[in-house]
Amino acid sequence: MESRSPIQDLDHKLDILEHVNQDHSEEVLAIAESHVSRSLKIVSAKIVDLFEEGVLIQANTLEAKPSEDSTSESQQDIFAPFVINGSLEDKILYLAYAAIVKQGRDFSGTGKRFFEVINTQKVTPNITRLTLKSSTPLPDYYPGHAFAFVLKSLQKQPELVASSQGKKSWQKNLFDRAFIWLMKHLSTKHRQKLLMSANKDVRLYTLRNAWQSEGSDFIDQAHVDVFTHGNTAGSQWVKSLSKGDIISSRSEAKDKHxxxxxxxxxxxxxxxxxxxxxxxxxxxxxxxxxxxxxxxxxxxxxxxxxxxxxxxxxxxxxxxxxxxxxxxxxxxxxxxxxxxxxxxxxxxxxxxxxxxxxxxxxxxxxxxxxxxxxxxxxxxxx
Known part of the structure; x- marks a missing residue:
């Protein structure tokens, strides 16, 4: 059995455990999937404990039984050992990144969207409302749903090629694998610099509401309200936007309450x-x-x-x-x-x-x- 040393700072341990379970369920699922047989389908997974050496995940699974033409439900404990040194957050983050890349998915998220800026207006002295039109369907359940916007604007919306949706190019796959290799071999200090560099031009802003405009087949318009102040990068980006600009998000996060x-x-x-x-x-x-x-x-x-x-x-x-x-x-x-x-x-x-x-x-x-x-x-x- 793997060595399992308790984490001494209980509050820090619970902070991480609760945050990951509440806000990163897909990442936990990816870690679990990378540590079980392919014959098992994991329906849900949650972290039940953290140790210095790894993370203990409880997974609800379905196993196909071809001879009986049926499936068997069970609960399984999965211990995923850490493979890098660093903070507790770094160790879990790396497990998730490596699992996602191993599965051929994009760890930067699958929520790539493009929006056209329809209007901007002040709703308070420091909160700006962006009215946006999406090229793809928006969620109809919105409280706390946020998009990771890239802090730039485009002159023209890129054409979306249906056949390429959900597929990763070999260049992106190579980049992701190189990123994971660096994450594993860099020191904690340089790892943090790498992550900050990868996210320096990205900000998470909340979807205020969304609706279906006249003539559209799906929910395509939205308000995104941004708190702006000072000369921060996000504030300057919002102030620079005008009607007709094309902006993009690279991922999205769903709040659960x-x-x-x-x-x-x-x-x-x-x-x-x-x-x-x-x-x-x-x-x-x-x-x-x-x-x-x-x-x-x-x-x-x-x-x-x-x-x-x-x-x-x-x-x-x-x-x-x-x-x-x-x-x-x-x-x-x-x-x-x-x-x-x-x-x-x-x-x-x-x-x-x-x-x-x-x-x-x-x-x-x-x-x-x-x-x-x-x-x-x-x-x-x-």
Missing amino acids: PHLHQGQALLVADETAYPALAGILEQWQNPITPYIILLSEKATEQAYFKVTDLPDGAHIERLVCAPQQQGEKVLAALDNVTNIDAVWAAFESDSAKQVRHFLRNERNVTGKNNHTKAYWRLNVKR
Whole structure:
């Protein structure tokens, strides 16, 4: 049996485990698939424990039985050993990247889309709404769905060749394999530089809503609301866009929040997470009204929620503070909240970590019920 040494920093271990299970289920599935027989079809997979030497995954599988013309369902524990040195995040990320590339897929995502800019407008002093037209069908379920936009614009939309969809060119396959080789052999410091370089011109922005325009056969138009401020790369890109520009996304991420459908929910968001929170509130299904904390550096930004359909009777706490004060301000507000069963929260990284640990250790909100996310990091350009 493989050596399995416990990770001493329990909070850090749980942070990673919960984040990966909540937001990277496809990556976990890829790791599991690379460690089982091809005769097994993995229906779902989740990480159940982390060790210094590897990750323990619990998978629900289906096995075909040709002689009986049937399938057999079972649950299987899979231990995937780490193959590189570095941080816990690096080790899991590498397992996922290597598994995806081994399967011939593109680890940078399969959500390549092109959009035409129809309009841009200010909805608050620092939130710009992009009205976009997609060349491919958009999801009809949108709260928290985000696109990784490439920070450039094109003069003309590339033609999409149907026969090549879903296939990777040999050049891209070679590049991905070279990237994986570098990830494995570089030091932790240089590995981080490589990842930052690969993502330096990409920003994740949330789909606010989407609809089917007149004459279209699918959901083709959308609003994407972006918090802009200062001279950051993302802000400058948004300000440079004008009607008719073609922009692209290279991947997309789906937020998941069915845990909010029952019990007393706490919702927290700063300006970067307003679009996701607005979508969650407009599609609220829980008969118990949520407790909402809105964070912003300037009070004027909270006007974003003037046109949002809020659940009847929802309690809203509006906090105006500097970004580095978000954590302490939220914790102070939570003194007035007696019961918390489920959480969706998204704001600055260090503050989110502070609040997430408080909710886990002091208020017993754990696992799938504690979705306290880092949407950005202070002192890193957005």
